[in-house]
Amino acid sequence: YDDIGWFEFLSNMILPVLASTAVNSSMMFIYYRAELFPGSSGMMENVGIMLGGNRTPEMLALEHAYYARHAAAKEGVEIEENNGWTIWSWLQVIVTSLFLLFFACGYDVSVVSITAGAILMVIAAYKRQHYDPKPDSTEYDAAGNPLPRKKTYDMDGNEIEPEEEELVTESETTLTEVDYGLLMLFVGQFLLIGSFDDTGVPQAFFYATMGGCAEQMTSLPCVYWFVMIITILSNIASNVPVVQMLAATFPYATPYDWMQVSFSATVAGNLTMLGSAANMIVAFQAAKVGDRTFTSERHAPFGIPSTLLSLYIGTFLLATIHFSPECSEKLGDCDDA
Numbered sequence: 001y002d003d004i005g006w007f008e009f010l011s012n013m014i015l016p017v018l019a020s021t022a023v024n025s026s027m028m029f030i031y032y033r034a035e036l037f038p039g040s041s042g043m044m045e046n047v048g049i050m051l052g053g054n055r056t057p058e059m060l061a062l063e064h065a066y067y068a069r070h071a072a073a074k075e076g077v078e079i080e081e082n083n084g085w086t087i088w089s090w091l092q093v094i095v096t097s098l099f100l101l102f103f104a105c106g107y108d109v110s111v112v113s114i115t116a117g118a119i120l121m122v123i124a125a126y127k128r129q130h131y132d133p134k135p136d137s138t139e140y141d142a143a144g145n146p147l148p149r150k151k152t153y154d155m156d157g158n159e160i161e162p163e164e165e166e167l168v169t170e171s172e173t174t175l176t177e178v179d180y181g182l183l184m185l186f187v188g189q190f191l192l193i194g195s196f197d198d199t200g201v202p203q204a205f206f207y208a209t210m211g212g213c214a215e216q217m218t219s220l221p222c223v224y225w226f227v228m229i230i231t232i233l234s235n236i237a238s239n240v241p242v243v244q245m246l247a248a249t250f251p252y253a254t255p256y257d258w259m260q261v262s263f264s265a266t267v268a269g270n271l272t273m274l275g276s277a278a279n280m281i282v283a284f285q286a287a288k289v290g291d292r293t294f295t296s297e298r299h300a301p302f303g304i305p306s307t308l309l310s311l312y313i314g315t316f317l318l319a320t321i322h323f324s325p326e327c328s329e330k331l332g333d334c335d336d337a
Helices: 006-031 043-052 057-073 087-104 109-130 170-176 180-198 201-216 222-237 239-249 255-268 277-288 296-320
Strands: none
Touching: 006 087, 006 255, 006 296, 087 109, 180 201, 180 222, 180 239, 180 277, 201 222, 222 239, 222 255, 222 296, 239 255, 255 296
């Protein structure tokens, strides 16, 4: 495949992404207006709330209830004064900025990502060990009285003193924060798609559904049918495995082809909850804090129309205004063009 630089990708995607963002934002304010602006009388009042800081009585009541709950939860708890950003915050910003800089300069994405992640983990571990307050392991009864420490013994029956107890290592603490379920989800998806590719069914499916557009899938008007196929597949197998599948199906794709694939697969993943791993992560995290309202039924009335509008508006803009070549330099097509 031809190399696609960070700035090349950005220059091609900025207009479709801005248009899609405008569509999504407008539909979000329309569909969720009752929840975003409780008690609002209409669009003009919504604008005043967003830009002027106005509040309806219902919003003020919700804010007061929120602060009252937090004040009750913090009673008797010593709160450290927050004087702004700490040295740890600045270190994280610096590492993240360097990561983006190296990524933009074209360095290997895997190496840059692993290096930045390892540095951030070391910083977090050092901060947790030497600066963060030690966790209080004291247990309390129903009346709030501290319970005596449970005694532990070694193999010979001798009591182990508290300072001799085995401490939880930093590696154990870090490993417990890994979302293994999410990792297994991606592993399973890539194994499934990799095995599916070997059968030749994806290639046959694409050629059968694309018909005469198979050899010119991102040219007008074939690109709109191509986007529909990507949308269907992304919501069956999720968008990341679909892109991996396309890499094996169309090894002759040009940089412009991959721009269309990247945009359509990313946006198409928002059509349903299963279309993108990001949607499932959000639903899972919401469920962990007790909010189980983010469901497929709740997502569909907003996700389907907003995704289709964003998808085809962005596809039209990308097809009309793009800077990536519609030929492959590595295959020598550009010399013939």
